[in-house]
Amino acid sequence: MTAPLVVFAVGNPSRGDDAIGPVICGRLAKWLENEKLTDRVELIEDFQLNVEHALDLQGRELALFIDAGENTPAPFIFEQIFPSTAPSHTTHALPPQAVLQVYRQMEGTEPPPSFVLCVRGEGFELGAEMTPTALGGVEAAMELVERLFRKPTLADWSA
Amino acid sequence: MHQVRLHIVEFRGFEKFIQGRPYWEVPVMVQRLCGICPVSHHLAASKALDVIVGAKKLTPAAEKLRRLMHYGQMLQSHALHFFHLCSPDLLFGFDSDVTKRNIVGVAAAHPEIARRGVLLRKFGQEVIRVTAGKRVHGTGAVPGGMNKSLTIAERDELLKDIYHIVAWSRDAVHLIQKVHIQDPGLYNSFGIFRSNFMSIVGHNGDLDFYHGTLRARDDNGKLIFDGVDYQQYDKYIEEEVRPWSYMKFPFFKSLGKEHGWYKVGPLARVQNCDQISTPFAEHERKEFVDYAGGTPMHAPLAYHWTRMIEMLHAAEVIKDLLHDDDLLSDDLMVEGERKMEGVGVIEAPRGTLFHHYRVDENDLITMANLIVSTTNNNQAMNEAVRHVARRYLNGREVTEGLLNHIEVAIRAFDPCLSCATHALGKMPLAVELVDPEGNIVHSLSRS
Numbered sequence: 166m167t168a169p170l171v172v173f174a175v176g177n178p179s180r181g182d183d184a185i186g187p188v189i190c191g192r193l194a195k196w197l198e199n200e201k202l203t204d205r206v207e208l209i210e211d212f213q214l215n216v217e218h219a220l221d222l223q224g225r226e227l228a229l230f231i232d233a234g235e236n237t238p239a240p241f242i243f244e245q246i247f248p249s250t251a252p253s254h255t256t257h258a259l260p261p262q263a264v265l266q267v268y269r270q271m272e273g274t275e276p277p278p279s280f281v282l283c284v285r286g287e288g289f290e291l292g293a294e295m296t297p298t299a300l301g302g303v304e305a306a307m308e309l310v311e312r313l314f315r316k317p318t319l320a321d322w323s324a
Numbered sequence: 325m326h327q328v329r330l331h332i333v334e335f336r337g338f339e340k341f342i343q344g345r346p347y348w349e350v351p352v353m354v355q356r357l358c359g360i361c362p363v364s365h366h367l368a369a370s371k372a373l374d375v376i377v378g379a380k381k382l383t384p385a386a387e388k389l390r391r392l393m394h395y396g397q398m399l400q401s402h403a404l405h406f407f408h409l410c411s412p413d414l415l416f417g418f419d420s421d422v423t424k425r426n427i428v429g430v431a432a433a434h435p436e437i438a439r440r441g442v443l444l445r446k447f448g449q450e451v452i453r454v455t456a457g458k459r460v461h462g463t464g465a466v467p468g469g470m471n472k473s474l475t476i477a478e479r480d481e482l483l484k485d486i487y488h489i490v491a492w493s494r495d496a497v498h499l500i501q502k503v504h505i506q507d508p509g510l511y512n513s514f515g516i517f518r519s520n521f522m523s524i525v526g527h528n529g530d531l532d533f534y535h536g537t538l539r540a541r542d543d544n545g546k547l548i549f550d551g552v553d554y555q556q557y558d559k560y561i562e563e564e565v566r567p568w569s570y571m572k573f574p575f576f577k578s579l580g581k582e583h584g585w586y587k588v589g590p591l592a593r594v595q596n597c598d599q600i601s602t603p604f605a606e607h608e609r610k611e612f613v614d615y616a617g618g619t620p621m622h623a624p625l626a627y628h629w630t631r632m633i634e635m636l637h638a639a640e641v642i643k644d645l646l647h648d649d650d651l652l653s654d655d656l657m658v659e660g661e662r663k664m665e666g667v668g669v670i671e672a673p674r675g676t677l678f679h680h681y682r683v684d685e686n687d688l689i690t691m692a693n694l695i696v697s698t699t700n701n702n703q704a705m706n707e708a709v710r711h712v713a714r715r716y717l718n719g720r721e722v723t724e725g726l727l728n729h730i731e732v733a734i735r736a737f738d739p740c741l742s743c744a745t746h747a748l749g750k751m752p753l754a755v756e757l758v759d760p761e762g763n764i765v766h767s768l769s770r771s
Contacts, residue, residue, distance in 0.1 A: 212359025212360075212460060216407075216441065217442055291356075292341040
């Protein structure tokens with residue numbers, strides 16, 4: 166059975182602060198297990214978002230995209246997002262808003278209410294450790310994430 | 325115009341990232357070099373380490389499972405490129421509104437094409453998941469073989485969809501063939517340059533993405549070398565370092581730096597092989613060769629046509645493999661006399677990929693050399709951009725039109741720019757016009 170909530174955790178664990186998404190994903194997995202909520206939430210970790218992730222939105226009540234950001238506010242941004250046709254010059258990756266738009270076009274219906282949690286990163290070199298800024302951002306983000314999944318409703322997430 | 329340089333800034337640190345690690349970690353960790361083609365690195369590393377653990381010949385089950393994984397990756401990567409990256413250019417035109425030239429624009433105007441693209445990609449990802457064990461960070465291939473086979477349920481799940489996948493892949497070939505043939509003035513000449521080309525070829529000269537020997541031809545199709553064991557690749561290929569780029573410039577030693585550069589990838593592979601072993605793809609290869617008139621086609625936009633022929637071949641091979649009970653066997657590992665050095669080569673979606681390692685007596689990697697597909701195409705991409713700039717640069721400013729055309733030329737090669745991180749806000753494309761003194765005259769960027 167499809168879990169009503171889906172989390173997309175995006176990033177490369179070996180590229181410094183790009184590991185923010187996977188690290189939060191790992192910690193969230195443990196927390197969900199302790200809280201006996203694993204049936205309610207599907208965690209999807211990937212290097213980047215792409216077209217097929219639109220299919221993972223099918224049958225969900227809420228979706229959360231977690232990613233690192235560069236030059237984004239610290240420690241993080243948490244906001245609702247909507248389908249968008251934001252241009253992309255090439256890229257093998259899509260922003261979360263474009264994934265929602267692909268869903269809308271493919272399914273002919275609106276995607277589930279979706280939110281992005283973008284934690285600020287500062288270094289993205291191959292083989293680099295996470296920076297103190299990112300580690301602090303992860304701690305702050307985890308507090309939010311736990312709060313979100315204690316009350317996973319659109320009203321609570323939008324408040 | 326004196327010079328055009330394409331800077332891809334993220335190709336650095338690969339070797340340092342690998343050196344000092346135990347060799348058995350390498351097939352997993354190299355997947356983190358690139359989020360787009362992790363399977364290519366996983367398999368190329370595994371092949372190199374097969375040599376080190378003395379696995380001269382894998383079991384039939386292991387070889388077929390790896391092949392299935394790899395062809396799944398080819399299918400999903402080529403589908404993504406065609407339906408996501410290049411179909412917007414092809415369906416809307418190079419000068420169309422940049423806000424439409426993406427998969428979202430395609431989905432709006434051609435929903436069935438977009439839907440197929442997503443489902444083809446998804447199918448390839450499923451093939452990878454069941455063979456590698458996970459959607460990302462898979463551990464399927466290990467030095468000496470594989471660590472899992474397919475269950476009957478996994479195989480049957482893939483079998484349910486494979487006939488659609490083959491049919492859709494045929495349609496995709498016909499779509500790009502039609503687009504190409506309808507506008508030969510553009511498709512046969514845009515960004516064109518002549519060059520040598522190289523790939524591995526399989527048994528009897530077949531198109532083969534997983535294993536074979538190295539073959540290179542000159543721009544007229546004449547053989548430069550053939551049947552070369554890739555363990556000896558460094559006797560035939562040298563890498564030039566240039567001060568302005570992190571990416572090296574490989575060339576054939578026998579021809580030297582100036583004349584020895586080459587292209588790799590679908591356009592090279594489809595014209596380098598003698599035949600394709602699957603019937604639908606072989607039919608399409610012959611159509612392509614006939615269209616080219618019996619001499620090699622060098623037009624960069626022909627990459628798209630050949631890429632779809634390869635996607636069709638990958639779909640047909642997957643279909644055949646799914647009917648082979650060896651995929652269910654648990655006879656997965658071999659070993660032999662330990663070696664200190666090994667080279668693994670595969671044809672990744674973007675072209676030939678080399679992994680070369682030396683290991684010490686403590687099993688630690690002491691030397692790693694990778695020539696990734698995009699590096700093999702480095703000079704070729706520079707040439708394509710140079711030709712586009714000659715045609716479309718007015719000498720004073722970088723226009724949106726020029727930026728569009730440069731993008732189209734680069735996209736034809738499907739370079740693995742995504743070895744970079746994908747953090748939100750990164751990956752801009754910037755074009756700078758520089759005067760003879762090095763001053764920036766004009767620039768334009770797109771993020």
